[in-house]
Amino acid sequence: MDLRFSIDRNSPVPLYFQLSQQLEAAIEQGKLLPGTRLGNEIDLAGRLGLSRPTVRQAIQALVDKGLLVRRRGVGTQVVHSQVRRPLELSSLYEDLEAAGQRPATRVLDVATVPAPAEVAAALGIAEGAETQRIERLRLTHGEPIAHMRNYLPRELYDFDRDDLEATGLYRLMRAAGTALHSAHQSIGARAATAAEAQLLAEPPGAPLLSMRRTAFDDTGRAVEYGSHLYRASRYTFELQLLIRP
Template identity: 45%
Template sequence: MTKKYQPDIVLDREASAPLHAQISAPIKRAIVEGALRPGTRIENEIALAKRLQVSRFTARQAIQTLVEAGLLQRRRGVGTVVAPQPHLQLIQLPSLHEEIQESGHESTTEILQYNHRRATEAIAKQLGIEAEASVVELERLRRRDGEPVAILYNWLPAALAPSREELETFGLYELLRKNGVAPTSTRQSVGAERPDKREARLLAISMRDPVLTIDRTAFGADGRIVEWGFHIYRADMYRYQSTVVAQS
């Protein structure tokens, strides 16, 4: 039987980065850099938790993050292995600003809010940081050829946040990449709702018109959370596309 890969991990229990992110980061790096070949078996959660002296939940969360990113696969009777074709295209995730421009349209941004604040318990949990840590809270209105297309709410650690002036010209992910903290994967959920009165006014639609919502957490190459966002899109001006790959 092929020996399972045991990642060389040193945990810093005093660091702000959650333990599951400290576990997943070196595995992800080894896959992206090609040190781990497709089909390589990964140490199972029970053995990983025991060896690193963490809870099984923490070990499972670390592995699940990589599964959701398309880098690992769970195979019945085999275990967890490196995916045959890891989704390395996720190394550069486009922002809505870039998507609009690449489709040949003009993209403009209106900054509705740009606030420095202390993280509440809820925000801290979403970002994987300590409560009361300094964060930047954003609310932006994105337009395509002058027509409102989306309201974008984002929260990110203050140390990573671009300036208000930069965000008026460039997309958030584009600026994060320029600052060396490129989002490489996301975890997100998609829904459909009715807008409230203010949202309908900003998007120039009625309260009866449905909107598309996306709740998204973005991760950097080291496994840390880069930003958390909640976006509201006009259903008549935006289509969400995704690719689903069946696990063998």
């Protein structure tokens, strides 16, 4: 691990917290990749001029967050970074890209299908009308983070696998002339089925975040309906709350 950390002993912020924050930032920015060994606490403490209990506390804070793991005979290793996503009308691909998370896409299926009742109601089209159904697995640093299924009005879009593997869906929609304006979104949680767990590299029954979204263009027309599942161990939504006047 060849990183430099800045510890300010005159700051009111506890030393362990300064170190844990900088380690967490290095993990999120991809400077410390999954599998990276941090070395033992004695070496790290000596290199930083900190006490061993301070270093231990910093590491434990990240172990508690699921970013580091202690393994007997191996030492402390980076597990993965936690993706924090603001609740706004943006694509997961672009959010990951902006955060330096190295997004990639595995396209599982692209097909023209009749709209199920739920999809038809969301898109404001007749049940059975043609839609393009897109099913993808989103990865970051080579690990799966989300399973995404999207339905698009067939008369508006015709994306192929190469398009979808190269970039995010909203970027493709904008390139096709869509001015995205707003969305209605609901968030929930449930346990992973065996098939979902296998796709997302989680044990069966693991907690997953679910999200359903209908996106609208600047004319108010529904242009996309998505049903997504995210690994709760890797992913959080962030909200800013304001007091109503």
